[in-house]
Structures are given as C-alpha cells and as structure tokens.
Amino acid sequence: MVMRTSPSKSQLLDFVRELDTLPDNQRYGNLQGKVAIDLGVREPELPASILQAGATRCYVTGQPAYNSIDDRVVKLDVEGLVDALPRTDVAFFDARCQPGFDHVNGVRTLVEQLRRTLSPDGYAFAILKTGFVMQGFDVSNPIVATANEVLPSPEYLFRDLLADCTVRTLGWPPASGRYETVRLFRLSIKRPTLLLILGRSHSGKTSLARDFQSVDEHMHVSNDYIYTEIVTKQRDGLVPEFARELAEMAGDGSGKACGAFNRALESSPDLLVTYVRWLIALIPRHKRLVSMDLDLIDPGQVSLMKQMLADAGFSVWLVMR
Numbered sequence: 001m002v003m004r005t006s007p008s009k010s011q012l013l014d015f016v017r018e019l020d021t022l023p024d025n026q027r028y029g030n031l032q033g034k035v036a037i038d039l040g041v042r043e044p045e046l047p048a049s050i051l052q053a054g055a056t057r058c059y060v061t062g063q064p065a066y067n068s069i070d071d072r073v074v075k076l077d078v079e080g081l082v083d084a085l086p087r088t089d090v091a092f093f094d095a096r097c098q099p100g101f102d103h104v105n106g107v108r109t110l111v112e113q114l115r116r117t118l119s120p121d122g123y124a125f126a127i128l129k130t131g132f133v134m135q136g137f138d139v140s141n142p143i144v145a146t147a148n149e150v151l152p153s154p155e156y157l158f159r160d161l162l163a164d165c166t167v168r169t170l171g172w173p174p175a176s177g178r179y180e181t182v183r184l185f186r187l188s189i190k191r192p193t194l195l196l197i198l199g200r201s202h203s204g205k206t207s208l209a210r211d212f213q214s215v216d217e218h219m220h221v222s223n224d225y226i227y228t229e230i231v232t233k234q235r236d237g238l239v240p241e242f243a244r245e246l247a248e249m250a251g252d253g254s255g256k257a258c259g260a261f262n263r264a265l266e267s268s269p270d271l272l273v274t275y276v277r278w279l280i281a282l283i284p285r286h287k288r289l290v291s292m293d294l295d296l297i298d299p300g301q302v303s304l305m306k307q308m309l310a311d312a313g314f315s316v317w318l319v320m321r
Contacts, residue, residue, distance in 0.1 A: 010173050012094045012127055013043045015184055019053055019125075022170045028123060028186060031055040034089035037117065039110075042097045047073045050092065059086055062097075085117050091124040096182070103129055103151050104143060107161040115164075115189050120313055123188040125170070130154045132179045146179050154181070164190055191315040194283065195291040198302060199321035201259065205293035208319065218289040226279060227258050246274040262295040272301055276308045285313070297321075 009015055015022065020029030032054035038046055040062025047058040051072055061076045078084070091114060095101050107128065114124050131144025131151030142156035152161060162185075171184035195212070197205045209220045227250065233239045234247040249264050249271065251257025265272050283290055296302060297320060306316045 009171055011043055012041055012092060012125065012184070013046050013049055015125070015171055016046060016049045016053065016092070024168055025170055025186060029053070031090060035059075035086075036090045036092065037061070037085065037088040039091055039093040039113070040098060041092055041094045043094075046092065055090070059088065061085070085113070087119055088117055089119050089122045091117060091122070091126075093124060093126040095126070095128050103149060104156075104161065107152070107157065111162065111164055111187075111189070114187065118189060120191075121188075123186055126185050126187055127173060128157065128183060128185060129175075130157050130181050130183070132181070144179060146177050148177070151180055162187065166190055190288070191313055192285050192287060193289045193317065194309055194314040195289065195317050195319065196306070196309075197291060197293040197319045198296050199293075200297065201262075201295055203321045205295075205321070209291050209293055212291055216289060218291060219284055219287050221283060221290060221292040223262075223292070223294045224258070226282060227261060228253065229282065230278065240278075243274050243278050246271055246278065259295075266296055266298045266301050269301065269304060272304060273308065276305055280309070280312045283314070 009018075018029075019031070020026060022029065030053065031050065034055050035057045036050045036055040037059040038050070038061065042062060047060055048070070050058045051070065055072075057072050057074060059074050059076055061078050076085070093110060095103060095106065098106070110126065114122075118124065129149075129151050130153060131146060133140055133144060133153045133155075140153065140155065142153050142160070144151045144153060158167060165187045168186040169183050170186055173182045173184060175182045197208055199205050206222070209222075212218070213220060230239075230243075230247055230250045231253040234250055239247040250261050265275055283292070294305075296305070302318070302320070306318065309316045
C-alpha cells in the first residue's frame, strides 16, 4: 500500500502558513477580514498564524495554557465541541489533537458544530483520519480497527459522515500508523440546491422537471402552483402586507391573467423582489435538491432573482431555454 504524505507538513500550523499557495485553495487562503476559531488544535503558534493570514479575530478553545498579549486572540473557557460558540467565518480543527476523539461519531459532531458555528459562506480546515479497508470481501466494512483506535473507511467518511459537506482534499500529513491515512480537508456545509428551470410558456419546463425527477426523486415547485397560491390568498384576504400590490397584479387566475402576471414580473424589478420574498417561504429547505420552473428569461431579472435566492441560503443553478 502506498501512503501519500507531505513530509514537510505534519501540523495544521504548517499548512496554515501556506494557505494561499495550497493547490485549489487560492481564493480561501487569504483570511482578510474574517473571524476565525481554533477548535482545540493546541498548537500555541496557530492563532498568531491565523491573524497573519488576515483574520481580524481568532477565538481559541481547549488551550487553557495558551497565553497571548494580542487582544485579537480570545480564549473561550470550553473544551471540545460544544453548543455555545460564537459565529465565525473560518474554523480550524485537527482530530489528532482531541483527547480520545471518536473518529466516527466525532466527525458527525464536528459537522453539526460547523453547521451551528460557521457563517453561511464559512468553511473549515480540518485534519481527519481514515483507515485502510481489507479487500476481497463481498461487502466492504465501513470501519477499520487499528492498534489504537477505530477509523472510518474513506468511502464511509466521504459518503456518510461528510455527506452534508462540500469536501476538498488539500494535503496529506504523514500517518503515524501503517493502516491509516491522514488528510487535510477544506469543508463547508452544503446549501440546499435550487434548480431554476426558466423559459416561456409551453417551452417544455414541466416535462424537463419530470425527466429530472425520474433520475433523482427530488421535490419540484411549480410556477403555476405559486401563481394559484397568490390568487387564492388574494381571494381569501390573506395576502401579507408587503405583497398587496403583487397580489392585485395576479388577476382572476385564468391562463391569460397568469401570462400577464409573468410579464409584469419580468418588466418590474420591484414586483419581482416582492415575488421572490413570497417564493422563499414556499421553497422547502429540508431537501438537498428542489427544482422550480418559472416563465422568466430577461437576463437582468434572472440575475436579480438568482442573487436574492443565493442570499436566502440556496445554491442556485439555472437551466434556460
């Protein structure tokens, strides 16, 4: 078995000093203006290096003996991964520094911690370990027992433990055992993906949505449903105050009125902003993928809508005819 290593880099500190030169990390290496957190890495020089990389503040956990005269380094009197941590832009974690770290369930806890701690565009640099899986069995085992600890297989780590994260491998610190691999990852929590299918009426948007669902059974939100929802709320007098003008433009619910409503959205940025505010509340967030069709093709309005949905926490992709 061949183990890939970076002999010159064994600590997280070694990588932090070269964040802006690591392959596939240039846009993440400059921490200018970011608030960072050291999740118990226990490398005394790490917070200073994080500040040198541009961070404006660095919180530190799990280092009771760490001292600094720099008031931008803030010690937190907590140990391990806990609920009460400040909101930050970038986190640093090294599983090797955590006493008795559970490399299976502990990774799940780490992901939940990042979900609570990181800002919507935040990310983490984390060193995690995996084990080598014995080949030749009909079913591959997800965990590996080494002399000192239990490690997840690479497949189990990527497909299950880190399933809610986008993952990029940045480095390979040397392993201490022959049956393990150590990697430096950049992790960020996945946003729910919203696939917008844009085009004029009768251009095949709904048919394409059905085809997508046959490949991946996800949830689809129909433009016709949203329109009907607005018309119904208008009839029942249940329109939110912010959407009064929008609802009045919806008309009587006929096909002709729906077409006129869509053209009004395309010609008025103010109406489109109101529509998207209404729409955001109707898009499920517990799904990894949601598709939606919309009778909209104007580039400026499409860009405006995409930006609003991205700001609301969605990863937005476009299909346009």
